Amino acid sequence: MPDTLVTAAAPPVDLEPQLLALGRELSERRSPLHAATRGAYDRAMALAASDPQLRAALFRLVDVAPACAGSAELAEHLAAYLEELDEPAPPVALGTRAATSPLARRATGRVAATLVRSMAGRFIVGESVAAAAPVLGRLWQRNTAVTVDLLGEATVTPAEGEAYARRCHEALISLTAASKAWPERPLLERDGIGRLPRVNLSVKVTALTPLTRAEAPDRGRLDAARHLRALLRRAKELNAHLHVDMESMASRELILELVLDLLDEPEFADGPSTGLVLQAYLRDSEELLDRILERTAAAQRAVPLTVRLVKGAYWDHETIEAAQNGWTPPVWTDKAESDRCFERLTRRLLDAHPLVRTAIASHNLRSVAHAVAYARHVGLQPRDFELQVLRGLGDDLQDALAAAGLRGRTYCPVGDMVAGMAYLVRRLLENTSNTSFLASRASGSDLEELLRRP
Numbered sequence: 001m002p003d004t005l006v007t008a009a010a011p012p013v014d015l016e017p018q019l020l021a022l023g024r025e026l027s028e029r030r031s032p033l034h035a036a037t038r039g040a041y042d043r044a045m046a047l048a049a050s051d052p053q054l055r056a057a058l059f060r061l062v063d064v065a066p067a068c069a070g071s072a073e074l075a076e077h078l079a080a081y082l083e084e085l086d087e088p089a090p091p092v093a094l095g096t097r098a099a100t101s102p103l104a105r106r107a108t109g110r111v112a113a114t115l116v117r118s119m120a121g122r123f124i125v126g127e128s129v130a131a132a133a134p135v136l137g138r139l140w141q142r143n144t145a146v147t148v149d150l151l152g153e154a155t156v157t158p159a160e161g162e163a164y165a166r167r168c169h170e171a172l173i174s175l176t177a178a179s180k181a182w183p184e185r186p187l188l189e190r191d192g193i194g195r196l197p198r199v200n201l202s203v204k205v206t207a208l209t210p211l212t213r214a215e216a217p218d219r220g221r222l223d224a225a226r227h228l229r230a231l232l233r234r235a236k237e238l239n240a241h242l243h244v245d246m247e248s249m250a251s252r253e254l255i256l257e258l259v260l261d262l263l264d265e266p267e268f269a270d271g272p273s274t275g276l277v278l279q280a281y282l283r284d285s286e287e288l289l290d291r292i293l294e295r296t297a298a299a300q301r302a303v304p305l306t307v308r309l310v311k312g313a314y315w316d317h318e319t320i321e322a323a324q325n326g327w328t329p330p331v332w333t334d335k336a337e338s339d340r341c342f343e344r345l346t347r348r349l350l351d352a353h354p355l356v357r358t359a360i361a362s363h364n365l366r367s368v369a370h371a372v373a374y375a376r377h378v379g380l381q382p383r384d385f386e387l388q389v390l391r392g393l394g395d396d397l398q399d400a401l402a403a404a405g406l407r408g409r410t411y412c413p414v415g416d417m418v419a420g421m422a423y424l425v426r427r428l429l430e431n432t433s434n435t436s437f438l439a440s441r442a443s444g445s446d447l448e449e450l451l452r453r454p
């Protein structure tokens, strides 16, 4: 364990030549396998990118999705929002012009639902853990670990929170059973610190309790702690890993303190393997990392905490909310700031090995290549850090990482389309922003340009 609790800022080592070589290598190794499944999604992405009103309609759809009873109702909302567009882009215009009668509108809704469902198929691994299990097994076989996310966000009633918790328990049990048939994959099962669980579940605190945004945060904390404690016990009993996702600023403090406090409880001193998420788009993310490292060092748990480093998925939400309230946004407003912060945090996390296990989660080849180059520079082995991607967005990168002998993990959402709507639209919006790496790549930007220092 390092002598200092908080790692000092890393010296500015110049790794550009190694990084560029790695970025080119990973780019060349991208598998053409997934190109065929990209068509509908790429067209939807291009459409949304070209039309701010369509983007706004999709945002509204995310808000209404949790209240919809089924995909038909969801599709009706989508059709109604599309009708309100002033000058819809051509494919949308065609669909909405046809929808003049209630019958025709329902038909448009059905077309919209089919489109959304086909896009959902790219991101969602299966409607249930049982349906997803063969896909997860195949990924493992191809030397890619997985983390399963049970779709369903921002619970509205306590009964929904109970149901989500129950689904998480069931998922841990059935994934443990399914994973017994997976073949041995040494790179995925052990690092220099010790054993890595085969089963890895990502959970959302706002899905466990409806009380996180209430005026009485203590009630939300107690409710969430009750559920999370039971899940930690279950994960420990099954030797599984439990990862707590990070969400918007409204629940950030609650989630961070909740996880760190629970891990201080004596019954969790020797497990389970647990993780949390650090968002580099937050202006105060470096101070958050100080806190995480200090608390982790003080806790002296037998199993190190895993920190998944991401940029952050709620950028639009945080900037809009700040503007509405006249606040300074909690997030960087220049994309390059988020990218630079991501690189600083990458170095600090890798420097903190073995106090924490690091998982770099990004589809940006520059961010990924930087992490690999720095890990090599500080003498870490490929098994000592992890690179994570989202199913449907990082499929070709996932294969390139496995081919390069790096430890990759794919985040695999499981659930039905209505539950997945918020997730799906967030992915769509994220990748229609003109600053997104994937959007730039899809529009043909030069690789050397994309790999340039932010």
Ligand SMILES: Cc1cc2nc3c(=O)[nH]c(=O)nc-3n(C[C@H](O)[C@H](O)[C@H](O)COP(=O)(O)OP(=O)(O)OC[C@H]3O[C@@H](n4cnc5c(N)ncnc54)[C@H](O)[C@@H]3O)c2cc1C
Residues within 6 Å of the ligand: 244, 245, 246, 247, 277, 279, 281, 310, 311, 312, 313, 314, 315, 331, 332, 333, 334, 335, 336, 337, 338, 361, 362, 363, 364, 367, 388, 389, 390, 410, 411, 430, 433, 435, 436, 437, 438
């Ligand atoms: C395995 C995995 C797990 C994830 N889990 C979580 C999670 O728990 N919580 C969470 O919040 N996110 C999570 N994400 C999503 C992640 O935060 C990013 O939204 C996503 O990965 C896109 O970032 P990128 O590095 O891949 O792409 P890039 O295109 O390099 O970066 C896009 C990101 O840059 C930031 N950005 C965009 N515009 C601006 C701007 N004008 N100014 C400043 N910053 C800007 C945003 O964060 C945006 O998402 C996860 C991602 C992965 C791969």
